[in-house]
Amino acid sequence: MGDDSEWMKLPVDQKCEHKVWKARLNGYEEALKLFQRIEDEKSPEWGKYLGLIKKFVTDSNVVAQLKGLEAALAFIENAHVAGKTTGEVVSGVVTKVFNQPKARAKELGMDICLMYIEMEKGEVVQEELLKGLENKNPKIVVACIETLRRALSEFGSKIVTLKPVVKILSKQFESREKAVRDEVKLLSVEIYKWIRDALRPPLQNINSVQLKELEEEWAKLPSSPPKQTRFLRSQQDLKAKFEQHQAQGEPSDGEDEADTVAAVDPYELLEAVDILSKMPKDFYDKIEAKKWQERKEALEAIETLIKNPKLENGDYGDLVRALKKVVGKDANVMLVTLAAKCLAALASGLRKKFGTYAGQVVPTILEKFKEKKPLVVQALQEAIDAIFLTTTLQNLSEDILAVMDNKNPSIKQQTSLFLARSFRHCTHTTLPKSVLKPFCAALVKQVNDSAPEVRDAAFEALGTAMKVVGEKAVNPFLSDLDKLKLEKIKESADKVELSGKKGAGGEKKPAAKAPPPAEAPTKSSAPPRKAQAAASKSSAVPSKKGKPASTAGGKSKKAPESKDVIETELSAEACEEKAAGVLPASCMQQLDSANWKERLACMEEFQRAVETMDKADMPCQALVRMLAKKPGWKETNFQVMQMKLHIVALIAQRGQFSKTSASVVLDALVDKVGDVKCGGNAKEGLTAIGVACSLPWTAEQVVSMAFAQKNPKNQAETLNWLANAMKEFGFAGINVKGFINNVKTALGATNPAVRTAAITLLGVMYLYMGAPLRMFFEDEKPALLSQIDVQFEKMQGESPPAPIRFTKKSASASASAEEEEGDEAEEQEEDGGGGGGGMDIMDLLPRTDICDKITSDLVSKIGDKNWKIRKEGLDETAAIISEAKFITTNIGDLPLALKARLSDSNKILVQQTLTILQQLAAAMGPGLKQHIKTLGMPIITVLGDSKVNVRAAAMSTLQAWVEQTGMKEWLEGEDLSEELKRENPFLRQEVLGWLAEKLLTLRTVPADLMLCVPLLYACLEDRNGDVRKKAQDALPTFMMQLGHDKMDKAAGKLKAASRDLVVAMLEKARAVMPAKPAAPAKAGGGKGSAEPSRAASASRQPAGEDSVDSKPEVKKIRGGAATKKGTAGKKPAAKTQKDEEDKSGPIFVLIPNAKEQRIKEEKQLKILKWNFNTPRDEYLDQLKTQMSTCFAKWLQDELFHFDFQRHVKAIGVMIERMENESDATISCLDLILKWFTLRFFDTNTTVLMKVLEYLKLLFAMLNREDYHLTEYEANSFVPYLILKVGEPKDGVRKDVRAILAMLCKVYPASKVFPFLMEGTKSKNSKQRAECLEELGCLIEGYGMNVCQPTPAKSLKEIAVHIGDRDTSVRNAALNTVVAVYNVSGDQVYKLIGNLSEKDMSMLEERIKRSAKKAAAAAAPAKPSAAERTQREPPANPNATFRRKPAQEDPNKLNQARQNAQHSESSHPSIPKEFQLDLDMIEMDQSRVCELPDLVQHKLDGLLEPIKIPEPKMRSVSPHYDDLHNSTASTINFVISQVASGDINNSIQALAQIDEVLRQQDKAEVMSGHIDQFLIATFMQLRLIYSTHMADDRLDKRDIIKLYSCIIGNMLSLFSIESLAREASMGVLKDLMHGLITMMLDARVEDIMDGQQVIRSVNLMVTRVLEKSDQTNMISALLVLLQDSLATTTPPMFSDLVMKCLWRMIRFLPESINTINLDRILLDVHLFMKAFPKEKLKQLKSDVPHRTLKTLLHTLCKLTGSKILDHLSMIENRNESELEAHLRRVVKHSGNMCGQKSDRGNEKSGLRTEDRMSKGNVSDILSEIFKKIGSKENTKEGLTELYEYKQNYSDADLEPFLKNTSQFFQSYVERGLRMIESEREGKARIQTSTVIPQHGVDFSVSSNCEELKPAVYYERLKILRQRQGLENTSRQGVGGGEDEPQQRPPHLLLAVLQAGRGLLHRHAAQQAVAAQRVQRAVSAGTQRTLQLPHTPPLRLPRRQPGRPEEASGEDQEQEAVSGSTCSPFSSRKYKILLFTLFCVFYLCSGG
Secondary structure (H helix, E strand, O other), X not given: OHHHHHHHOOOHHHHOOOOOHHHHHHHHHHHHHHHHHOOOOOOHHHHHHOOOHHHHHOOOOHHXXXXXXXXXXXXXXXXXXXXHHHHHHHHHHHHHOOOOOOHHHHHHHHHHHHHHHHOOOHHHHHHHHHHHOOOOOHHHHHHHHHHHHHHHHHHOOOOOOHHHHHHHHHXXXXXXXXXXXXXXXXXXXXXXXXXXXXXXXXXXXXXXXXXXXXXXXXXXXXXXOOOOOOOOHHHHHHHHHHHHXXXXXXXXXXXXXXXXHOOOOHHHHOOOEOOHHHOOOOXXXXXXXXXXXXXXXXXXXXXXXXXXXXXXXXXXXXXXXXXXXXXXXXXOHHHHHHHHHHHHHHHHHHHHHHHHHHHHHXXXXXXXXXXXXHHHHHHHHHHHHHHHOOOOHHHHHHHHHHHHOOOOHHHHHHHHHHHHHHHXXXXXXXXXXXXXXXXXXXXXXXXXXXXXXXXXXXXXXHHHHHHHHOHHHHHHHHOOOOHHHHHHHHHHHHHOOOOOOOOOOOOXXXXXXXXXXXXXXXXXXXXHHHHHHHHOOOOXXXXXXXXXXXXXXXXXXXXXXXXXXXXXXXXXXXXXXXXXXXXXXXXXXXXXXOOHHHHHHHHHHHHHHHHHOOOOOOOHHHHHHHHOOOOHHHOOOHHHHHHHHHHHHHHHHHOOOOHHHHHHHHHHHHHHOOOOOOHHHXXXXXXXXXXXXXXXXXXXXXXXXXXXXXXXXXXXXXXXXXXXXXXXXXXXXXXXXXXXXXXXXXXXXXXHHHHHHHHHHHHHHHHHHOHHHHHHHOOOOHHHHHHHHHHHHHHOOOOOOOOOOOOHHHHOOHHHHHHHHHHHHHHHHHOOOOOXXXXXXHHHOOOXXXXXXXXXXXXXXXXXXXXXXXXXXXXXXXXXXXXHOOEOOOOOOHHHXXXXXXXXXXXXXXXXXXXXXHHHHHHHHHHHHHHHHHHHHHHHHHOOOOOHHHHHHHHHHHHHHHHHHOOHHHHOOOHHHHHHHOOOHHHHHHHHHHHHHHHOOOOOOOHHHHHHHHHHHHHHOOOOHHHHHHHHHHHHHHHHHHOHHHHHHHHOOOOHHHHHHHHHHHHHHHHOOOOOOOOOOOOOOXXXXXXXOHHHHOOOOOHHHOOOOOHHHHHHHHHHHHHHHOHHHHHHHHHHHHHHHHHHOOOEOOOOOHHHHHHHHHHOOOOOOOOOOOOOHHHHHXXXXXXXXXXXXXXXXXXXXXXXXXXXXXXXXXXXXXXXXXXXXXXXXHHHHHHHHHHOOOOOHHHHHHHHHHHHHHHHHHHHOOOOOOHHHHHHHHHHHHHHHHOOOHHHHHHHHHHHHHHHHHOOHHHHHHHHHHHOOOOOHHHXXXXXXXXXXXXXXXXXXXXXXXXXXXXXXXXHHHHOOOHHHHHHHHHHHHHHHHHHOOHHHHHHOOOOHHHHHHHHHHHHHHHXXXXXXXXXXXXXXXXXXXXXXXXXXXXXXXXXXXXXXXHXXXXXXXXXXXXXOOOOOOOHHHOOOHHHHHHOOOOOOOOOHHHHOOOOOOOOOOOOOOOHHHHOOOOHHHHOOOHHHHHHHHHHHHOOOOHHHHHHHHHHHHHHHXXXXXXXXXXXXXXXXXXXXXXXXXXXXXXXXXXXXXXXXXXXXXXXHHHHHXXXXXOOHHHHOOOOHHHHHHHHHHHHHHHOOHHHXXXXXXXXXXXXXXXXXXXXXXXXXXXXXXXXHHHHHHHHXXXXXXXXXXXXXXXXXXXXXXXXXXHOOOOOHHHHHHHHHHHHHHOOHHHHHOOOOOHHHHHHHHHHHHHHHHHHHHHHHHOOOOOOHHHOHHHHHHHHHHHHHHHHHOOOOOHHHHHXXXXXXXXXXXXXXXXXXXXXXXXXXXXXXXXXXXXXXXXXXXXXXXXXXXXXXXXXOHHHHHHHHHHXXXXXXXXXXXXXXXXXXXXXXXXXXXXXXXXXXXXXXXXXXXXXXXHHXXXXXXXXXXXXXXXXXXXXXXXXXXXXXXXXXXXXXXXHHHHHHHHHHHHHHHHHHHOOOOOOOOOOOOOOOOOOOOOOOOOOOOOOHHHHHHHHOOOOOOOOOHHHHHHHHHHHHHHHXXXXXX
């Protein structure tokens, strides 16, 4: 019992681990109850048992194990964390439970396994159970099989993966144990229920008896498929549905059942067989043998091997080539049949892996269809059908289309039948229009074939296509077929039986045994583009191409149009008869009259008749034939001919004009097009026919006719008409190929007009086709080519105009055409990057077939053993490709030869091969796709090369290939995953980096990408760090494409250790996972359906980019109509809606502090500084990276798209969203401006104008939001904006100058000025002129202050341009200098320096002229209202500047002032905003508002000796009140004058403000204007420092006067606490900077009374420190100190800032409750981040470090541990030095708080400490000695040890020192002695300097209040102690009773002498100060007042004391209190009296 009582007390978890089984049993029971009681599945209680659950199930005691299993099951069922234990627990169940004899234990074990499966851990459970099947104990094997059976029965085949289970069945059927065989039989029956016949192939090899038994059991099974009865945690909705059906007794949905049955592919359950190793060794010899029997033997041996249903992957290239050769060239048809069967079996066994070879074999098979023998044809059909399933229709399209035109009808028939069979395997999604279009075009041609079997096959193929994708999708391609043929196609469609599919339009379900579907074809626009012309062949002119397929679309087609197209030619009699029915008889008679007047009258009647004729009744062909009646088109009278041509145009416009009618007149129109008089009418007729019959057809006819003639005039005018027509109609359907030859002919013409017209036409074509158009003309002569290039350059950047004319027939079908284009766009976008084949131009290029040149000799050369010969072969190959330029996809055996060279041992040859492959990519274009498997994947293999340059070449080649092919084919199949399996770190990192980049751009990816995921996980744990990094970078992009769930599921299959690592990384990746690329844009700029064929017109872009503007509405309408017709119509609408949703979110993401981080990174040079002459790729990449986090993905794609139209649309969206997303726009402003700078380097005017439009709106918004550009933003943008100010286009320049004007509202004009000055150095004369004009505007608007760095330097540089060679630059420079003259008068001559006589005379002349104009403009008294309207200021200040002499009246302002009371000649510098509306104000008499009293107050009484002039601004205008009709506007105006460059103006403004501040009742009006006033003040201080002090011409007394006024204002302002506290942190920082800079300015000291000014500033600084908001002031000083340490400021500057900071530290005890500690600590954090401890220690002085520590120590002392709660504003607290430091200080304070006590209670404190436990004392000393031993904290440790010894003098340090070295002991003793002497020295200094050197005693407190007597007493007491006097009396200052023992005479003498000197000095200085006050007052200052004699804060002769962390406060206080209050106050006398009192007291001994 004793033992029991021990474990009974233990906690439950400890009981479960106890060695006594009873304890464990009890623990399991209690744990079971506990698990059933805990309700929260995420309770922390579960965590305690995570490591114990395996022990629960593997307990060695059977009784305890049973209870443990029950507890484990409860845990797994209820705990959220149970999934982590799956592997170990299931493994324990298999090994320790399934072998138990008790059925209950086995049942519980199975329940545990099933519960884990329910928790989504099925893969792990299944893996452990399969491992259990290998156990030697049959009981375990039986239990594992039974568990698998139960899992399958309950969860179904979707949850339990059957493939690994099926693999083990055969082995288990062979078991010796009957129980195992019986159980596996039951399992097989269960599996058969779920997958039916798919189980038969894997079990074909088991014992026949067993198989028979199984067959019997299978036959007994019900036909209905089984249902899932138990559901995963994530399938609770299915569970509820199932339970509902069970309750109602209903069957479940058939859909789910069908899906379940089809879930397993039999192929997947088979084991792959390797046949390559089993092939006969002499196979390749025999297959080449001359005897057919030997060849047959070889083929039969291969046929036997290939019959295996699943083949192992390998290199089958040689085998395929051998079989292909037999099929293609063997004369024995029996062998051909056998080879075809082998190919079919090979394709079936390899499936997708055979896709690599499909492109090589299919052309041969198609060509072989010429064989007539049925057996051969059947074998070929089986082969090509099997091959089709391994690839895509897209990949085979070129080969198929190539044989569709073959002359052999059998080939055409079989190809069409193959297409029909292939279409049956497709769906609406896998047979998109882009793939279907070219096939339909070819099939339509075969429908008209002479051979009936070809026609029937074509009908069947078209019918199948119609059945698959629906009638609506196919009809647009059948526009040229008559009704009879259309009916036949529909009949064929009805007969088609789609296996496992029903209906059309994509509503299909897979059948139970459907063959594996073909992969969705890769979408590329190459074949559709190629077939565009073919699809639209006109039946009227069958030999011509060019009519667009969309001209007549599907159901919109009408019968009359059909008649027009096939209108038959009428006889002359029929024409006359029809014409006579509609034309007047007189007209018919006079048609051939010999009198031209009668013919003219006849034509007039003819015209009237046509105009009044009804469209349906107009016989167009008859009428035009009548016009051709003699004399017809040879009419000699031009008037009659003009009428005839006009009538032709009318007939074409008003009637149903057919191509037959057009053919009658076109020749005549072309003949007259070059006629001077009739040419215009002829062109009108051609255009009308273009509208009626389509431009492509008309143009082709016209051009061919024109060049059939020899008249150069006609040829030139025809080309000119065509160029214009293309702009009007758009480019849709134009047969470029047809024109190119004619254009080339024209370019070679001798007549220059023809050549010019041809070049003009090329320019228009370039608008639509772009740069690839030039490829057609590269063979032209260089001179001609240069002319073409010039024309292209003119067009570069322009966008094609929107079409304004449309073909009649296509108008009704435009919506359909647009929808079709839109679908193509989507398909191409999904292709994944595109491939270069997006441009239709690539398919128009004439391609050369180089197959004949790839001879066997060349191939053998490339494979030769000698590397030199191999190199020769490669050189020849490169030459062949280079010569051909553009090649077809057929390149013979070259791919395999090149593939071998990629693994060449000679790296030079590898690189050469890569170069050839790049050549091949450019030459072959999109057709390269079919060579990806053969050549593309080996390129990836080369990425594993050890040489960097080889890898770089491979990557370049890979990128070139992907550019042409897109990404889809690369990701399909297992090839990419096979490459990643190579454990090559170079290959892995290159491939993963490449995938991370490419996957970001794809919208969809093939499912095969999942095969790469396990390898990606393996790379995450790779030994190579670079591989791991690349894998981590790729993880988010993989997750973006595959989804987190799939990735997480794949991670579940990993081992436990790896799984935890990967899952953690997945969570991190999930947080940064990028958004998927947006769907192709379908919403545009709001044009809607106004431009219905805009899409078709811009065919220069890829289809995916076309017609973004016009699609939305059309789509919407059609989508709505189609909803009644099934899902085919719904899909596009849903897609559009999805796209709109994708773009409906915010376009900018507001990320806090992101901009600041970017600024910081640029400052730290972590990223490139935005500074370049032309943007390089690295800048673009950097900007893309920065944008990716805060721009919507789709917007970023648009912004960086190669098509400028996308840029325009993106800017349009940004304009729309600007107001709604203003905050986010501002947060991304730097990136937005950077992107716009890139657009400044584009040559496209459309984009540039849109950019400028946006910028104008942007700066207007920034102005409204009161946002100011940062230096970082301005430097990144303004220099590039100024580049465009020199643009040749007036509109651009005007907009740029408008933006510059707006820029000055959000960025200081003085900072814009240097950028403009830099712009004047440009080589572009327009830029120089515009910059100079803009400079003039700035000077005129903002005064001379704007000139930076100094007016003199700036004006000298401007004046240089007066002598410029360019007139506009000279005039601009003169205008700018005149503007300066208007502001500063004759001073301009001094500023501009020396000019040549010529330049000076020009300047003087210009100044005189401007003065006259200004005077003339000022003459009219009151302008009329109209004139006044005209003179309202323009938005652009530049315009004002240019109109200045006529419209601006600076002299009017002058005149108003002169009339008031002055006659000063200087021109006022008033900001422009205060001048603009003066004229309007003069006329507005509606309301007059009085100015506040502050303006009317007279100052004469205050400043008696000097009469200060009245403020000039008071008399600006008689109606000044109208302009500033409120106090606020008046104050704003006066404050603006404080910063004036004119000293007198500034003094006047300061006088008025001081007047307000002095009056308590009026001072409050300044509230809200404090920051503004202080900014103006420090701007004036800066101006004085930089300009006035440097100007020798200024009287320095004026400067002193200005300084005095500023100081007086500041003292007044900071005397009013409520106003002083309004000053913000930034303003205080700048103010303190200005004041300290002024105090350090040696020039001030040199001026008379300069010392007095500095003392006054000293006083003012003290006032500012005291009265400002303490938080703002401390923050400002911290930032100022940081800046001063970071820049090259004088050391004294930092010293003074620190003194101010010490001063603020003294105020902390009083202000601690009012300051914002969070903000202060944030500033300290930022300081410590900029200057870490190490960096601070590197400074010359350690005072900054100590200052900071003192501040923090003081804050800790005042707030204690609560200070740690004020770190909320710091983002990464853990990374902050501050938090660590504060914790140390707080901890130290906590440790020492019980150790320090008041000196008076020292003994009691010691008694208290005596009670401390020995352990505690030991801990403290251990900690202290640890610090002493630490390199960083040794000084701190010694200090603590010293203090400890002071508090505990009896402390025994021997135990801690005895084990240390002698050196360490002496080091400690020496350190303690130094601290002791140091502290004694300090105390002596503090008490001996009662009267400081600088005349200010620290007996005056920080706020100039008197100290209490007790303080004086304490100080006196300390002084007496130091001099050896006793302090026995406590009665007061004068109550000493005892005589002192010693009275050192030297101290008494010193004190007496100091007191006497102080009295004398005070008396003398009082007299001097009185004289100075009188002098200052007489000079006109207001508040020089009490100019104290106190020395300034900066004391060069005295080194300031260093503040200590905890004990240096007195020293700091002494240093800071260098000058606090005025020496003239009564306090000074009190100090003096007190000092004398101390002297007498000491003398008398108290």
